[in-house]
Amino acid sequence: MRTALSFLVLLAAACGTPRASYDLVVSNGRVMDPESGLDQVRSIGVIADRIAVISEQPLAGKDTIDASGLIVAPGFIDLHSHSIPGGGQPWQVRDGVTTALELEEGAYPVAEWLTALEGKSLINYGVSAGHIPARIAVIQGARTVAEEGAWREKGEEAQPPAWSHHAATPDQRSQIGKTLEDGLDHGGLGIGFELNEAPGSTREEVLSLFKIAQAKGVPIYAHLRLMGLDPITGSLAGVQEVLSDALVSGASTHFVHLGSSTGTFAKPVVEMIEAARTHGLDVTGEVYPYTAASTGIQTGMFDGDWQSRLGIGFGEIEWPPTGERLTAATFPRYRKQGGAVIIHSMKDEHVDFLVGHPGIIIASDAMPLIDGRGHPRGVGTFARVLGRYVREKNTLPLMEAIRKMTLLPAERVRGAAPRMARKGRIAVGADADLAIFDPATVIDRATFADPQQASAGIPYVVVNGTVVVRKGDLVTGVHPGRAIKRGDQ
Numbered sequence: 001m002r003t004a005l006s007f008l009v010l011l012a013a014a015c016g017t018p019r020a021s022y023d024l025v026v027s028n029g030r031v032m033d034p035e036s037g038l039d040q041v042r043s044i045g046v047i048a049d050r051i052a053v054i055s056e057q058p059l060a061g062k063d064t065i066d067a068s069g070l071i072v073a074p075g076f077i078d079l080h081s082h083s084i085p086g087g088g089q090p091w092q093v094r095d096g097v098t099t100a101l102e103l104e105e106g107a108y109p110v111a112e113w114l115t116a117l118e119g120k121s122l123i124n125y126g127v128s129a130g131h132i133p134a135r136i137a138v139i140q141g142a143r144t145v146a147e148e149g150a151w152r153e154k155g156e157e158a159q160p161p162a163w164s165h166h167a168a169t170p171d172q173r174s175q176i177g178k179t180l181e182d183g184l185d186h187g188g189l190g191i192g193f194e195l196n197e198a199p200g201s202t203r204e205e206v207l208s209l210f211k212i213a214q215a216k217g218v219p220i221y222a223h224l225r226l227m228g229l230d231p232i233t234g235s236l237a238g239v240q241e242v243l244s245d246a247l248v249s250g251a252s253t254h255f256v257h258l259g260s261s262t263g264t265f266a267k268p269v270v271e272m273i274e275a276a277r278t279h280g281l282d283v284t285g286e287v288y289p290y291t292a293a294s295t296g297i298q299t300g301m302f303d304g305d306w307q308s309r310l311g312i313g314f315g316e317i318e319w320p321p322t323g324e325r326l327t328a329a330t331f332p333r334y335r336k337q338g339g340a341v342i343i344h345s346m347k348d349e350h351v352d353f354l355v356g357h358p359g360i361i362i363a364s365d366a367m368p369l370i371d372g373r374g375h376p377r378g379v380g381t382f383a384r385v386l387g388r389y390v391r392e393k394n395t396l397p398l399m400e401a402i403r404k405m406t407l408l409p410a411e412r413v414r415g416a417a418p419r420m421a422r423k424g425r426i427a428v429g430a431d432a433d434l435a436i437f438d439p440a441t442v443i444d445r446a447t448f449a450d451p452q453q454a455s456a457g458i459p460y461v462v463v464n465g466t467v468v469v470r471k472g473d474l475v476t477g478v479h480p481g482r483a484i485k486r487g488d489q
């Protein structure tokens, strides 16, 4: 049906007789599609939520965006956002993001997480079934998303919580598996792991859950168990654990935030990922374009001798509410209190390498801003790649950057949700998700000192055919974002 319609529309366009009027026309933009390689000035006609025509001729529409001098790209797809229910969407959409997915941490119950966003979402959304949320549900007894959030916000590390530090009994392990299967059956797009935040998870438990992902045809989204500089027990060991489980189970596997996870090991890790792909494994990775990381100060990352393990000291850790760098005196006080910290731990050369590397996906790891403070990556990641890495540093070509922010993440999710074949590209029949930006001015403005500054140079964003950002401003009262669920066609 769709193919027939597309053919007719194409035929009409080819004959120079497009429809009299489209719902929305994006006229005279430089259309860049990473799938077909199209890079020409075109006008796009949208009917309802789909691209109906891509034309060399002028088109008429009920609503028109004049994209002269601007790039028209597929809307950016963020595989890694923790700020979806946390007020992040208005920031992310002005960064060109039209789909943001919570795949690393995930959720439980998945159905409840999805339902809460129905009809209220600026951009498309989706979630994985989360290993830690499942552990909290089974071991700690939290049963709702709200209860789970409360557990995690307490900073209850004075007594390490059972969900993170206890090994599951055989019965609990099977319940964790069933909980995750339930999440996948309710639309979860994969299984999300944050292994270093749940050090009690045995190798056996983790491998058994990779097998569930393989059986359900969804990827694993993996934050490593082992990280840091140690040549035996550091990041390489963490990557090898995950690759081993991917091989043994056959599950597709995605490594989250390679910059913060691998540090100085970025190059050997990318070589390992590429070699695994050569040997037939479906393995991918992502990076965010910043040299500072962010995570909870109460997490297992700061257990034991983290200074030598991670190669950083108190002075590399920033407390966002005040902007202060921590000391031996303030660290334990804030750890007891709990909350996200910013960790200035990475080097430019490694982040440049990952951002510039073909095949490594760009994803933000957006965290909610709390009292206006927090890591700027949830506000500026995509404009930062286009402005700083493409235009200023010439780290990678523009089309490659667009591919890493659109087509590649769509393809990562497509196996679980076939409808992603309509996202991440500009083609007749594709979903009308568009990021329209000025290549000469696009830039991130959010900083560590003041993250509440929306990206500049992205004047228009379209989600499912609805204009959500117009002349750089959020359009009020529109919520065109839709859920993306496992099995969606």
Ligand SMILES: [Zn+2]
Binding pocket: 104, 194, 223, 256, 257
């Ligand atoms: Zn993570």
